[in-house]
Amino acid sequence: MTQSQYVILAYAVALPALAVLIAASVAAMHRAERALDDLGRRGE
Amino acid sequence: MHAYANPARFLSLARPLTLWFGWGGAVLFAACLGWGVLFGPADYLQGETVRILYIHVPAAWLGMAGWTGIAVASAMQLVWKHPLAGVAARACAVPGAVFAAICLATGSIWGRPTWGTWWEWDGRLTSMLVLFFLYLGYIALSAAERENDGSDGRMSAIFGLVGAVNLPIIRYSVTWWNTLHQGQSISLTSGSTIDGSMLWPLLGAALGASFLFGAVVLMRMRTELARTKLEARMRRMAR
Numbered sequence: 336m337t338q339s340q341y342v343i344l345a346y347a348v349a350l351p352a353l354a355v356l357i358a359a360s361v362a363a364m365h366r367a368e369r370a371l372d373d374l375g376r377r378g379e
Numbered sequence: 380m381h382a383y384a385n386p387a388r389f390l391s392l393a394r395p396l397t398l399w400f401g402w403g404g405a406v407l408f409a410a411c412l413g414w415g416v417l418f419g420p421a422d423y424l425q426g427e428t429v430r431i432l433y434i435h436v437p438a439a440w441l442g443m444a445g446w447t448g449i450a451v452a453s454a455m456q457l458v459w460k461h462p463l464a465g466v467a468a469r470a471c472a473v474p475g476a477v478f479a480a481i482c483l484a485t486g487s488i489w490g491r492p493t494w495g496t497w498w499e500w501d502g503r504l505t506s507m508l509v510l511f512f513l514y515l516g517y518i519a520l521s522a523a524e525r526e527n528d529g530s531d532g533r534m535s536a537i538f539g540l541v542g543a544v545n546l547p548i549i550r551y552s553v554t555w556w557n558t559l560h561q562g563q564s565i566s567l568t569s570g571s572t573i574d575g576s577m578l579w580p581l582l583g584a585a586l587g588a589s590f591l592f593g594a595v596v597l598m599r600m601r602t603e604l605a606r607t608k609l610e611a612r613m614r615r616m617a618r
Contacts, residue, residue: 338427338492342416345431345488349438349481356477357401357591360598367605374612 386604389463397597404590411583420576431489432577436565437585438482441592442510443546445475446539448596449517450546453539456532463600465532468539469521470599474592476514483507494559502552503560506545513542 336344415433422429448471456464486504487497498504521535553562564572571578 336492341428341488341492342430345485346416346434348484348488349434352477352481352484353591356474356595360474360595360602364598364602364605367602367609371605371609371612374609 386463390601390604393597393601397594397601400590400597401594404587404592404594406587408584408587408591411580411587415577415580415584419580420574422577425493428489428492429577431485433581433584435482435485435489436581437588438478438485439507440585441588442475442479442482442507443549444589444592445471445478446510446513446542446546449475449539450543453536456536457540465536466600466603467596468536469525469532469603470596472514472518472521473599474595476511476518478588478592479507479511479514483511490559496559499559501558501560502556503549503558506549506552510545510549513545517542 412433416430419430419433421427449468452464452468452471455461456468483504486507490499491497517535517538520538521532524530524532524535552558553560565578565581573581
């Protein structure tokens, strides 16, 4: 492997992991807060 | 600090901060990563592989910062019994583990062309791997405690405090032992041995990643608070 290929491999591993962390955190927050809002709207 | 231990007051601050930290961090991180990786110079010794620096070093710092956050929040939970302290500690765990894993993976990839090996059981690498395993243990323990309704999260708080003993070991491993890993090259007190053309994009990327880390922690805290409220209402409805 060339030096540039090692650089590409490092970012190909790191950036998707970071993207998954952020996307999963956003999705979980929206899901939990929406569920709470829905329950509140039903007057519970 | 004590004023924001109230969940309602915390949420009024956390909602706008999540957006500012998230978008501000993403823009700064992407810009500085692009600056360093695409326009920064190659190293005279390591060549092109030095470009891994811009993700590896921020990931290492944030992997350690995550456990510092767990330890500080755990101390606040045990001493002052702040209702949000345990939530904050648990929210630091997953992002801290992800950054520690990114640090280990990118370090391994950087090690292959530089040292001729993917892995070496030396002080810095091994203590960082121990930190990653501590994160996994903390995540499992705090999840098990949350399953147990009677638990006040004290066991995971104590685990968080005890695990902090690994942080100075990571920090000083390159000083205490002969390691393959290079010594400290950035210092607040004695200056930096990295040229400015690499140092500034690195510091910018680290600051951007820190804001992203903050945004993720806030989002995870908001998630846990919403779930706790939801579960309490469901229990009331079931009665």
